[in-house]
Amino acid sequence: MTPSLLPVLPEIVLLVAACAVLLLDLLLSDARRHVSYWLTQLTLFVCAWVTVSTADLEPVRALHALIVDDMLSDLLKFFCYFAVSLMLFYSRGYLVARGLFRGETFVLTLFALLGMMVMISAASFLTLYLGLELQALSLYAMVAMHRGSNDASEAAMKYFVLGALASGMLLYGMSMVYGATGSLDIYQIAQLVLSGGGNRMILLFGLVFIVSGIAFKLGAAPYHMWVPDVYHGAPTAVTLLIGSAPKLAAFAFMLRLLAVALVGLGFDWQGMLMVLALLSMVLGNVIAIAQTNIKRMLAYSAIANMGFMLMGFLAANLNGFSAAMFYVVAYVLTTLASFGVVMLLSREGFEADRLEDFKGLNQRSPWWAFIMLLVMFSLAGLPPTVGFYAKFSVLEAAVNAGFTWLAVVAVLASLMGAFYYLRVVKLMYFDDATDTTPIAARSDNRVLLSANGLALLLFGILPQPLMGLCVVALAQSGFL
Secondary structure: OEOOOHHHHHHHHHHHHHHHHHHHHOOOOHHHOHHHHHHHHHHHHHHHHHHHHOOOOOOEEEOOOOEEEOHHHHHHHHHHHHHHHHHHHHHHHHHHHOOOOOHHHHHHHHHHHHHHHHHHHEOEHHHHHHHHHHHHHHHHHHHOOOOOOHHHHHHHHHHHHHHHHHHHHHHHHHHHHHHHHOOOEHHHHHHHHHOOOOOHHHHHHHHHHHHHHHHHHHOOOOOOOHHHHHHHHOOHHHHHHHHOHHHHHHHHHHHHHHHHHOHHHHHHHHHHHHHHHHHHHHHHHHHHOOOOEHHHHHHHHHHHHHHHHHHHHOOOOHHHHHHHHHHHHHHHHHHHHHHHHHHHHOEOOEOOOEHHHHOOHHHHOHHHHHHHHHHHHHHHOOOOOHHHHHHHHHHHHHHHOOOHHHHHHHHHHHHHHHHHHHHHHHHHHHOOOOOOOOOOOOHHHHHHHHHHHHHHHHHHHOOHHHHHHHHHHHHHOOOO
16 A cells, blocks of 8 residues: 555546636636636546556555555546547537536536546445445436426436435445455455355345446346436437446446455356346347337447446456456447437437438438448447457357357347347438438537547457457456
8 A cells, every 4th residue: 555645646636627617617608618618628638647647557555445546447547538528529519509518517527537437446345335426426417407308307317216226225235245244445355255254145145235236337137227218318418428438437346346355256246247148138139129219229229238248247257357348448439439420410409319310311421321330330249340349259258158058148139139220220321311401510529520430440450459458457457
C-alpha cells in the first residue's frame, strides 16, 4: 500500500472538474452552453492523460487498501473516457434540439463516470458499492431529465425502483459475505474463502444475492425487465450512455467480486452464470425479433450480448476473462456507432427510433447506410467485423472450459439474432425511402462516427492488438 494520492489522481481531477463545470454553468447564458460542453470534453482528455501518466505495471493499493490501481483499471478507465467523449460528440445536436444541452447533463455525465471509475478501481466492498450507487443515481436523474416526455418519466421511475431493489439485493449479499468472513477487503475475503474460512452456507446465500445484483446491472435475463423500457423511454443520448461505458464498469465490478473475492466459490457461481447466459442469449434474441422500435430492438440485443459475455466469463481463466473483456469493448464500440446513427437521423421534433425510419437509407446517404450495415453485421457476429471475432473468442473459451453444449446453444441463438439485424439491412437497401429529408451532421460528428464505424471493420480484420492488450492487462493485474 502507498499513502500517495497518485493512484486516485484521475478521480480527484474528475471530481474537481465536475464541481467547476457545475459552478461555471450558473454564470453562462443558454447561448454559451458550449463552454460547459468543451470544458467537459477537456476534463475527459485531462483525465485520460493523468491515467496514462500515473499508470504502473504493478498493482498499487492506496487509501487504506480501498483502491487498487492496476493495468486493468487503467485500461478500462481509458475506454470509459473514450466512450463518454464520443457519446457527447454524437449527441450534441440531439441535445440542443431538445433543450437538454445544459450544465446538468454534463455534470451528471461526469458524476456517472466518476462512479464507474470508483467501481473499476475498487478493492473493497465499500468502494464497490459507493461507485455503483454514484453511477446509478446519476443515470436515474439523466433518464428523467427530459421533463416534457411521459416516456422518460415512466422509464426513470421503473429504473429507480428496480435499481433500488437490485442494489438492496447486492448490499444484502455483501453483508452476508462480510458476516461470514469478517472482512470487506476483496483480497482478504479471497484468502479466507480459499482457505475454507467462514460459514459456507452463509457465503453461498450471499453469493446468490451478489450474482443477482450483478445480473441486474448487466441487464442479463431474468433480471432484464428494466432494459427495454429504459432504452426506449430515455432520451437517445442517455440511452447511448447507459448502453456503453457502464458495461465496462459492470465487467470490472463482476471481475473484482467473483474472480477475486469469491474465486473460491468458482464452481458455484459458474453454474449461476451458465443459467444467466443461457436465458439472456435465448430470450434476448427471440423477443428482439418482434420489436418495431430500434431502441427496444437494441435493448434486447444488449441482453443477448451480455449473455455472450457471461459465456466467456464463466470459463474462469485468463483465456475466458480476456475473451469476455474483448467482447465488452467490442460491444461498447458497436453500441456507440449504432446509437450515433440513430441520433444522426433524428432531428428537432422527430425521433428516428422506428425500424421504418431506416427505409431507403441507402438512397438518402449510401455512406451512413454502409456504417449502419457494419454495425448490424458486428452485432450479428458476421465477418469481417469485430463482432465476429468477439463471438468466436468467447465460444472458443467456453468450449475449452468444457461448456460445448452452451456454445452450441449460443450459435443457434446467434442465428436467430441474425434475422432482426439483417432486417434492418434489408430496410436500408431494398425498401424505398419514406423520408427524404437531407441528413445534416456537424463535421466533427461525421468524422468521428465514420471512424467509429470503420474501427468495427479494422478490429475485425486485425483483432490481435486489442485482444493482446486485454490479455496483458489481465495478466499484469493478477488474473492468471
